[in-house]
Amino acid sequence: MTLDQLQVLKTIVSSGSFRAASQELHRAQSAVSYSMRTLEDELGFKLFSRDQYRPTLTPQGRAFLKKASDLIFQFDELGETAEFLKRGHEPIIRLAVSALWPLPNLVGALKEFSSRFPQTEIKIIHDVLSTDEQLLEDHADISLGTIFNEKGLLITEELFTVDMVMVCAAKHPLAKLKKPTAEDLKKYPQIVLSSTVKSSDRSGGIINPANTISVQDLQTKKVFLESGLGYGRMPDFAIKEEIKRKSLVTLGQKPITLHTSIARHSAKELGPCGKFIWNYFSRGQGKKLK
Amino acid sequence: MTLDQLQVLKTIVSSGSFRAASQELHRAQSAVSYSMRTLEDELGFKLFSRDQYRPTLTPQGRAFLKKASDLIFQFDELGETAEFLKRGHEPIIRLAVSALWPLPNLVGALKEFSSRFPQTEIKIIHDVLSTDEQLLEDHADISLGTIFNEKGLLITEELFTVDMVMVCAAKHPLAKLKKPTAEDLKKYPQIVLSSTVKSSDRSGGIINPANTISVQDLQTKKVFLESGLGYGRMPDFAIKEEIKRKSLVTLGQKPITLHTSIARHSAKELGPCGKFIWNYFSRGQGKKLK
């Protein structure tokens, strides 16, 4: 049983006769006849009843064709996938996204991407801080994170800025002070984001290293801050709601301004899918939300 | 691109080398090599990188194989379907079921059937009364209905009995009378089941043909009866609940006892699936619930 035989079968049924199918397939009529005979021999039952003028499917033939049609459809799809891969499109694209990245900024890109390249799988590596490391270790194709150019191994492009503001819960003792000094802060634990990757220590703005609570993601950090466990910096876009409903309050510290960037490995060419993501952000569409 | 090539590809990956695959497939190594070369030529990209000792899939190859594996799986399934059909199993079985048939009696049979023959589609033709007609016109393979042997054209087997009891709503005027006579009944509309098929008129027990309301299914009949629209006969199994909660009451009429039967066309052999259904009921398993 070959797929070609199934395609011949389908053509016969859609065209109505062996002869018409042979013309449609640009083969001799005897070839079509032979193809069906060998298929029927192998299957062990007749696909067509030939006692009428025109061949009609047997009940078995009808049931068989139904399943065979699905197979042919999937086969055609495989052909399309092959075309897609042949043109150099990536079967999967891996995005390393920093925890500090404003996620709403991503969904627009991903929406457009997945409608344009439905064949390409998207893998989000939602790392804490060191998204560039993911590039260097070939765990990601594109990184969306804060700027940190690694000895020219990466091609980066600066995008927009994120302000990291110092906050604590409204019920926290620090909230009572007008403008807490570093001395004031030292008395309470600071919640900080920390990467599991050791190589690059990028923990900026730590007040008292001895008195910190490290977490691995922004969501946890926010919960800890809201619960009054300590104080710490948060990206402004992530705490708008909390400030509005006053569960978090800003302390008088000057915000730290982070520069976000898109990056890729200089030694690895991006395919059409990667280029689309790259251009989406580098041409500024990704900046809109900011 | 042929399915055989995909199977070779899959074997190479699972066995780890071209040579191992060739042994597994009982072919020469050169045949496997040739098969992959022609496939790669047609696809337009390399499936394997051959710079290492053992061939490893390229990223494209990996993505391609993933989809190809699905195809192979579905192909194998088609082979199983073919085996199934070859053994004479019916791809579809059509059951004509009378509206008077106790449905809970069916579910047991269908449950067991679908677990034993998952490949066979079940079509229920829930006809009103004339299920045997469905057999004669080749719209059904087996009929479950009330007895009515058509000139020996059908093979039937008697199963169990269903009592048709005369009822009306508790709020209906007839409910007040102790034992309403035919004269009493004549004053009110009678709700009757009527078939769309004209040929055989089997409407038994009609009191006053002029004063009837015809419905096509038992559910509607029950709703009409409960609403007090009229009186009529219902199978006892279908109104147990309503009698219990007193929304329907029985009138003093003697019940009509219907004999149910299973039937099939004498000129058409049943396949294994049909025989299973037949035996399920004729050997009495279907009677349990009654």
Place this chain on the structure above:
DNA sequence: AAAGTATATCAAAAAAATAGATCATGTTAA
């Protein structure tokens, strides 16, 4: 009855797949 259209079948031809041998290369174990 005649002309037109169907499928099956056959022998010959064409095309495709396979086998077996050989080569260059990489791996493993003594």
Place this chain on the structure above:
DNA sequence: TTAACATGATCTATTTTTTTGATATACTTT
């Protein structure tokens, strides 16, 4: 380090499979 072994590519000859073109037979239509 060397010798034995394993791997995939490539080539030619062989085998198998598919296709063709011609012919036979059957059914439909006019």
